[in-house]
Amino acid sequence: MKILNKHSDYALRALITLGMNPASRISAKALSESQGIPYQFLRRILQELIRHGLVSSKQGAAGGVAISADPDRIMVREVISIFQGPVQISECMFRRQLCSNRANCVLRHEIMRIEQMVDDEFGKVSVGKLIADLRRVEAARGGQQVQQQP
Amino acid sequence: MKILNKHSDYALRALITLGMNPASRISAKALSESQGIPYQFLRRILQELIRHGLVSSKQGAAGGVAISADPDRIMVREVISIFQGPVQISECMFRRQLCSNRANCVLRHEIMRIEQMVDDEFGKVSVGKLIADLRRVEAARGGQQVQQQP
DNA sequence: TTGATTTGATACTAATTTAGTATCAATTAC
DNA sequence: GTAATTGATACTAAATTAGTATCAAATCAA
DSSP states (O other), X not given: OXXXXXXXXXXXXXXXXXXXXXXXOBOHHHHHHXXXXXXXXXXXXXXXXXXXXXXXXXXXXTOEEXXXXXXXXXXXXXXXXXXXXXXXXXSTTTSSSOOTTGGGOHHHHHHHHHHHXXXXXXXXXXXXXXXXXXXXXXXXXXXXXXXXXX | OBOOOHHHXXXXXXXXXXXXXXXXXXXXXXXHHHHTOOHHHHHHHHHHHHHXXXXXXXXXXXXXXXXXXXXXXXXXXXXXXXXXXXXXXXXXXXXXXXXXXXXXXXXXXXXXXXHHHHHHHHTTOBHXXXXXXXXXXXXXXXXXXXXXXX
């Protein structure tokens, strides 16, 4: 039962990397190479982040992308939501036909509690927090580069 | 972001139905019809539940399936685990190559906390509890049949 | 003992989602 | 002008999920 897909995973890695040097612009190419993310795939992910205002971009030679929101205000929840839609345990209440019997679905009650919990938790973790954690780990290891692997 | 797939969903519905009449045997056919679950699909799901000892079966005319474990001891967690494997947020630590850098994966720390929480919560909810909830809803509605829709 | 009904085992197909690739236009720095 | 870059979008491939089909073995009842 996997929760994060590659889109979210790569997006978070990209945001962490960009967030560690918020002032500087980097090309998708360089980012792709440094993080081991397939270039064209990363490009599409970045474009999505740009559309959502989390990343800014500049075209042309010496162009590239940079983080445009405060990392402390970019929540993992938002990133997941962009690429995987809102947290939902099963599909009954959103997709296809709407549940004909929503109010009385037993499983729904228990399960939405958990759904809500997951959502809340992802809503508490920011990219800034992840960066802080990463810095702490790096410091403990004497400044070596730590590869990100969610 | 869907958490339950159809296997788990149907398996839970089947277990709830069987658990409501723990003494009686019912054929997969009848169960399929009463719950609106595709017959052959349900059969495979039942066989899996049988292999895991949650359901018993008898071949032949007047055969069928019945619940074989105490509904209060069948946890949603176990059912999900059977059909979707253990809860895991992203794939890095299990599949493909093992993460080369597990100990230092930042995302991993935050994310495993949430993973653990989900797992714990699913481990607290039993099929028996769901049945009790369902009965409560039915009673409140004056005994009408309530269709299960997780 | 034969035929209908049922599970056991397993192979197969179809649909959907996820992951990844490719292409070309527009922009920009030099 | 040219190289490097993003914008937009179409396409392909792989993996997962959902669903179907088939036939053998067991059981019951007439």
